[in-house]
Amino acid sequence: MNQRRRSHNVRMALGEFELIERFFTRPVRRAVLGVGDDCAVLAPAPGMQLCVSSDMLVEGRHFLSTVAPQRLGHKALAVNLSDLAACGAEPLAFTLALALPRADEVFLQGFADGLWALAERHGIELVGGDTTAGPLNICITAIGQVPAGQALLRSGARPGDELWVSGTLGDARAALEGFRGTLDLPGTTFAALRRAMELPEPRVVLGQRLRGVASSAIDVSDGLLGDLGHVLRRSAVGARLDVDALPRSAQLAALPATVQQECLLHGGDDYELLFTAAPVRHDAVLAAAREAGVAVSCIGRIEPGRELVVTDGRGQALEVKRGGFDHFKP
């Protein structure tokens, strides 16, 4: 019997409980009880508060059908870890709910490999969830812990604070435009941009190092200006942002200036941390970034009032649209 035929047979024979047992069950070390009962049971450490985040990934919206299953498994967990990072939380556990058109073992093996690799790197355990037949949909809820009162929030930015961002911005959006055919990209450039889109690295260690240093934080998932807008609204402040100071990869820097600006400001899917810190914390921010092994860039400043001014490197104000990505607006 050849491989293809065997694989087909296994696929048809794979039931819900066998699927969970085979791909999504590993012994838990930190949780009291993992997969296999009605609930998972967790014992948070004394004095800790819990951070909880749920993200749902839908094909065609959050990933393309062309993505390798390993990368999809990575990304599904990464976007949730990114939310924990933005709160400065240490990841503890996650649940996975999965709707699958069919129990395809090749897909499942790849997806599980990508998921477990990232989970193990961050010491986070899969403790429960659900699987069902249905249009492909991945919903992960991640749970982390922070010392009581120390979660980084969107509401803490104060006038005078420096505005920072980790890593580089815009690559994921440029890759998407490559897939859409609106950007003609050389093969190696496209591969690098695509990697940024499909394998985002959640800034989990940086987030924890920024506790007590940053005054506010958010992860950049809907585009820089959209997510900065959330911080400004919640903190009731304005900001001044220098487009030329925005960190970008060599690949992005080789694209036309108008494309760069669109990808940097409105890109989405960056999963970098956007945060603010008082100027006296400047060196502490750099030290936190060094400890986390992540580059950070000072890209502007929080100002009084409610206005967002975007300038070029010479301080000249630019006309930009302000919104981020909205799943229900055209």
Added chain:
Amino acid sequence: MNQRRRSHNVRMALGEFELIERFFTRPVRRAVLGVGDDCAVLAPAPGMQLCVSSDMLVEGRHFLSTVAPQRLGHKALAVNLSDLAACGAEPLAFTLALALPRADEVFLQGFADGLWALAERHGIELVGGDTTAGPLNICITAIGQVPAGQALLRSGARPGDELWVSGTLGDARAALEGFRGTLDLPGTTFAALRRAMELPEPRVVLGQRLRGVASSAIDVSDGLLGDLGHVLRRSAVGARLDVDALPRSAQLAALPATVQQECLLHGGDDYELLFTAAPVRHDAVLAAAREAGVAVSCIGRIEPGRELVVTDGRGQALEVKRGGFDHFKP
């Protein structure tokens, strides 16, 4: 402008953030931080462990397109509260991830009404989540708390324990057969059965009262025999079950005996608690049920070995298939 036209305009203009703000944001009382930041923040009480459960509902699998939005909102949360109940947990908070084909305000208002009504009745708060465009999919993660070490598990059943179930079984399955056209049901019968399918009542108070009384518990979601099978496997025991002792509604009792048996043993979607308790706890079980305002029935006994014997009222063994519902098996 007539209502239909206005409703259409509102629907088109409703963006993701407005949708969350309008339907799914209410001030939190127990959580430290609710909807609107990267994570929700919870402060569990000292000495408590956390119970976490995620369930994903897909149209055509877990609900029919004919369900009223209010009932769907109720059921989506109810199935998760049922998991917390099966662990004996007190509900605290939940997240909601929602994929919607479009931002339809009539659907959303109904769904939110049903969801909030049940949430408020159980003092559980919506603390975060996600909305996206996509095929209709509802994923809720519920978080509850139990005193450390007191969670009810599937693994605690011991030979000699009595086997109990709350409420009645089989109505939801009978309703489904009505929808499928395999059962011809009088209108009032169908309405009552349908109500049981669409508005299950999670046994949250009973679950908590059974802490320290029951030796094991599970909620009946995939059919009595399937879920009992999980308890028997986890506890490494067998059981003897009397079909005639299975509690059923007047509507179900009026259907043919073979239909009753199928619905009672293999029904699914019951969301009753199936639990075991030592015979010396018999009166304590009845007292817990009285306090919770829920009927309970003793339906059999846990036995040594690994066999499940299903009998009629005269102790005559019946031939029955053993499995429960599996989302990936035909």
